[in-house]
Amino acid sequence: LGVFGGGLGGMGGTGTFACRLISSGSLGIELGLMALGVGPGANVAVCAYDYPGNFRAIELLGARPVLVDAALDSYSISPDSLRDIESDQVDVVIASHLYGVPAQVAEIDAICRDKGWNWVEDACQTPLMAIDGRFAGSHGDLGVLSFGGSKPLTAGNGGAILTRNPLLVSKLNARLDRPSDATPVSSLQAAALLPQLDRIAECNRRRADTVRRIVDEVPWIVESLHGICPAPSATCYKLAFLSPKRDHIVDSLIRAGLPVGAGFRSMHRSSKRRCNKIGELNRSAQLGDQVCLLDHRALLAQGDSQDRLIECLRRFS
Structure with a gap:
């Protein structure tokens, strides 16, 4: 699929190692959390104002949502609020880019590195949006895109998971290849997406x-x-x-x-x-x-x- 496809192919200047096409962005968040080890007993920080499906994905995995406030200068999770959380209170963070206003990726990434957390970058609304010189979805440990509904890139449904971590690639492949692709984007959907790129x-x-x-x-x-x-x-x-x-x-x-x-x-x-x-x-x-x-x-x-x-x-x- 060019920019997004190619199995384990590179992503050019985005710094992303690999891309897996999947059936929806919502599934992408769930699979991303699973690849990061989220399950019963885990705590996942998420903005209290966010796509409600992210809250539900945490619950479906048996983990516990940790609600964090939104930043005053965006519609995304507040880095200041993340700093106030003790390292052992959270395992993974979800940060979403909403309404064309990016989350503060540099600060979020620095906080997560300092506290030993992984983070998932929800870029479902913002395909190919440049943030700090790289595409949205290429900053976190995992990034997720959506091609569903009336998204800026749409095939009616579908999505993608992006990561530069070979271990996460292996974990995703183990879940998605059974041995056929378990949650594919169809050839027809790909044909609808290509001219939109x-x-x-x-x-x-x-x-x-x-x-x-x-x-x-x-x-x-x-x-x-x-x-x-x-x-x-x-x-x-x-x-x-x-x-x-x-x-x-x-x-x-x-x-x-x-x-x-x-x-x-x-x-x-x-x-x-x-x-x-x-x-x-x-x-x-x-x-x-x-x-x-x-x-x-x-x-x-x-x-x-x-x-x-x-x-x-x-x-x-």
Whole structure:
């Protein structure tokens, strides 16, 4: 599959040793945790505001989620909160890149190395997004991509696991080769993905152009971003903005014909029987209550369509 395929082939300048194509990103998180030895008795740190399937993957393996707050300058796990955790309280960390705003990979990696933790980089929303000179998914011990749903690279389903660790490659191969591929991406799915690889840079440029116009021309959204905005080079799956009147804003924009929805449900209210919690998780609670998402279908608008999108958004100021 070129960039993502090739079995155990290299990943060029990403620093990633190998790539395995699989049937979904959700399965990729579960397989990645298994390869890192997560099972009954293990503790996995995950942001309380994250794709809920990551919390569930930890539980399915018999491990215990350790909920950590989101950073103030992104929608991802807070490095400051990770620093406050004792080394023996966690075995593995999951860090996700959400809404075109990357997690602080350099800090997360340094903390994990210092405390002896492995970490999984959930890049399901951000295929081929550059972070610190390397692709998203190539910074952690394992990275996971998704080609499901309406992702920026989509085949309706599918995903990939990336790693530069030969031992993890061996563990993944042992689970995935039985001896045939147990969770394959089909030839038809690969055929759907291939032409998208040639277009993703242009699609990212178009989305970034729309985000730039929104930031320049829609004051109420700029205010709601609180300084958190995708970089021009981001793979912007959805544009997130915050509102204490989220349900009203979302309903109004949907009636206006825009593809808008609410963000993830925060897991901060989960019972202490199911998880451990680090701190008050106030930022995660805020995100769970207030995040609104403008889908990337709208961000791909150009010309007159983009003008109408901007005008529609401005009417809600």
